[in-house]
Amino acid sequence: MVKVNFSNLRGDLTGGLTAGIVALPLALALGVASGLGPMAGLYGAIAVGFFAALFGGTPAQISGPTGPMVVVLAGLFASLSGDASLIFTAVMLAGVFQIAFGLFGVGQYIRLVPYPVISGFMSGIGAIIIILQIGRLLGHEPPGGTIGALSYLPTALADINFSTLALGLGTLIIAYKWPASLGKYVPGALAALIIGTLVSLALSVPVLGNIPTGLPSLQLPVFDQSKLWLVIEAAFVLALLGAIDSLLTSLVADNMTRTRHDSNKELIGQGIGNTFAGLIGGIAGAGATMRTVVNIRSGGKYNVSGMVHALVLLAIVLGLSPLAAQIPHAVLAGILVKVGLDIIDWGYLKRAHKGPRWDFALMLVVLSLTVFVDLITAVGVGVVLGALAYVRQVAQLQIEELQxxxxxxxxxxxxxxxxxxxxxxxxxxxxxxxxxxxxxxxxxxxxxxxxxxxxxxxxxxxxxxxxxxxxxxxxxxxxxxxxxxxxxxxxxxxxxxxxxxxxxxxxxxxxxxxxxxxxxxxxxxxxxxxxxxxxxxxxxxxxxxxx
CATH class of the missing domain: 3.30.750.24 (STAS domain)
Structure with a gap:
């Protein structure tokens, strides 16, 4: 049942407006990183942000494109040679999978994934995002995939564009060091985007170029028999990863608002949002932790804030696309490096030596598989190894009790x-x-x-x-x-x-x-x-x- 709560309208309007401004540079950057372009990032943020808020089970959650989802989409883009219609079909199928997850009550089981597994694949995703942006910071466009980007690195280092490098690093520093007092009015990521773009006007660096404006066109699902299994596999990975990402963010929102989310309803909401995102040519999304935190700290409590955040982005799409065309790739790369660094689980890495060695080893295995193999293998292997380790511990206790x-x-x-x-x-x-x-x-x-x-x-x-x-x-x-x-x-x-x-x-x-x-x-x-x-x-x- 859809319920819109207007009891905190002023706070939700403020929170949604702030979250929308924070989401703008991230949506643009993640859209570019996916291979589908900045507008696909914005369309995804609008569709997932609005419908996940309307139908979801976490009132204060802000949803939109996230790093983990973009990593999968970028890999799919490379595998399908940039066939956008098949990629959008995968996004729609991911939404359908998530709706099915919610209807069959899978939400309660997704939350049982061991923390070292979650930490490992999140840190791995952060590492992938950083690896993919190093070439762009150096002024090059590296080939797709983590291995390709790493292999291309010697070539990029031999021919560094120092203007691009300085612009990207400057953007990264501004995003990190932007004063908290000013952050109340202009978020650090947005400030970095604006300042970096203005500075680039005096430099010769690659920019996004022509961006279409206006409302998106309808994208109907396309099924190519020769590539059907690849699309289905990617859709399932997107659905699973988005479900985990969203429910983790829901737990963060619960802790901040002292409420309890509805896992299965949240999955249905995310599924509806991703289905619509694919239909309008947007990239897949999930619950976004940073944007959710910004929303709550700005006064947002209920789903009105998530819908306002999406409407703010829609207004930008309808009027400001020509300005976005001047944004340099290096500026977005700097912002994405910050996204990658934020995703890495530094808290766990700092205290890992205090916990069981097996947990840390499991985290490193999942991280390595995430970076060098693929996400679904990493999560699958991690869950199996984690379950076997737990069974072994319980078995030891049972045998000790018997003795x-x-x-x-x-x-x-x-x-x-x-x-x-x-x-x-x-x-x-x-x-x-x-x-x-x-x-x-x-x-x-x-x-x-x-x-x-x-x-x-x-x-x-x-x-x-x-x-x-x-x-x-x-x-x-x-x-x-x-x-x-x-x-x-x-x-x-x-x-x-x-x-x-x-x-x-x-x-x-x-x-x-x-x-x-x-x-x-x-x-x-x-x-x-x-x-x-x-x-x-x-x-x-x-x-x-x-x-």
Missing amino acids: KIPQELNDPKENALFEELKDKVSIFSFGGPLSFGAAADLGHRVRERVPAGSQFTILDFSRVPLMDVSAAMAVDTVTSDALAAGRQLILCGANEKLNKVLEGVNEAHPGIPNFETLHEALVFAKKKVGGNGDADDQAPLKAAAQS
């Missing part, structure tokens, strides 16, 4: 029975969920820790909320080992879900006692030791779940 064979039990009645049967009974009490991570070592550990002369092995599952099939198969192995060694295996404490999983063990080894409590299991063992433990004795003690 802590109790010397005495908490319950006095249970402890009295245990003391009486100590030489004949070994108890293994499991803690937490039992998963495939611990399954490989489970049978080996139990076999290792059973004391010589033990007649009974009790597996206590009273602290286990759930178990997977791999762990159940490990219990089956423990059962086989116990029976082969002539020991009586006893199960106890399993809840209804666990008994369901353990049905396979019961079928393979019928007659294995299964009790509701450890006390009942110990009573049964005592009766068996005393010679009174025939089959009828255990019947009233068996858990109702055993069948």
